[in-house]
Amino acid sequence: MTEAVRFVMLYPREQIQATVAALARDITRDYAGKNPLVIGVLKGSFVFLADLTRRLEFPLEIEFVRLSSYGRGTSSSGKVTVVHGMRASVKGRHVLVVEDIVDTGLSITHLLESLRVKKPASLRLCCLLDKPARRRVPVEIHYRGFTVPDRFLVGYGLDHAEQYRNLPDICYLEETRGQTTSV
Numbered sequence: 001m002t003e004a005v006r007f008v009m010l011y012p013r014e015q016i017q018a019t020v021a022a023l024a025r026d027i028t029r030d031y032a033g034k035n036p037l038v039i040g041v042l043k044g045s046f047v048f049l050a051d052l053t054r055r056l057e058f059p060l061e062i063e064f065v066r067l068s069s070y071g072r073g074t075s076s077s078g079k080v081t082v083v084h085g086m087r088a089s090v091k092g093r094h095v096l097v098v099e100d101i102v103d104t105g106l107s108i109t110h111l112l113e114s115l116r117v118k119k120p121a122s123l124r125l126c127c128l129l130d131k132p133a134r135r136r137v138p139v140e141i142h143y144r145g146f147t148v149p150d151r152f153l154v155g156y157g158l159d160h161a162e163q164y165r166n167l168p169d170i171c172y173l174e175e176t177r178g179q180t181t182s183v
C-alpha cells in the first residue's frame with residue numbers, strides 16, 4: 001500500500017484577499033499618521049506582509065526578524081531562538097508585528113517580550129491565522145485574520161519542510177493510504 005499526501009483547500013486566494021483587506025482597514029484606522037514600524041516574522045509572513053502593507057496607504061517602515069523553533073518537522077520543539085535580528089530602533093515607535101500563524105504561541109511570545117524591553121510607544125500583533133487548539137502560552141492578538149482548525153497548513157507563505165510557501169491558497173496536508181496523489 002502506498003502513502004501519499006493530499007492537499008485540501010481551506011482558504012482560497014479570494015477569501016484570503018478579502019480578509020487581508022479587512023485587516024488593512026482596521027490597521028489604517030489605528031495607525032494612519034503614526035509612521036509605525038511594521039515587523040514581519042520570516043519566513044512565513046513574507047507573502048502576508050507584502051499583501052497587507054501594500055494596502056496600507058500611509059507612511060510606515062518595514063523590518064524583518066527571523067525566529068527558529070520548528071526545524072523540519074510539523075510540531076514545535078518548544079525552543080525558540082532569534083536567528084536574525086533587526087537594525088531599526090524600537091524605542092518610542094509604534095510597533096506592529098506581523099506573523100503568519102500563532103500555534104503554540106511560544107515563538108511570538110519570545111519575540112514580543114524581546115521587543116517590549118526596548119520600550120516601544122505601543123506594541124501590537126497582527127496574525128493571519130490563529131490556531132488556538134495547540135496554544136501553550138496565552139497570546140493577545142490585536143488583529144486576526146482566520147481562526148483555524150488544528151491542521152498543518154501550507155501555502156501563502158507557510159511551509160512544510162521549506163516547500164509550498166508559494167502556493168496562492170491555504171491548504172492543509174492530509175496523509176492518504178492506498179492512493180497516490182500528485183502535488
Ligand code: IMP
Nearest residue numbers: 044076102103104105106107152153158
Ligand atoms: P508557535 O511558536 O508554535 O506559535 O509557532 C509559530 C510558527 O510555527 C509560525 O510562525 C509558523 O512559522 C510555524 N507554524 C505553526 N503552525 C504551522 C502550520 O500549520 N503550518 C506551517 N507552519 C506552522
Ligand code: MG
Nearest residue numbers: 041044045100
Ligand atoms: Mg512564522
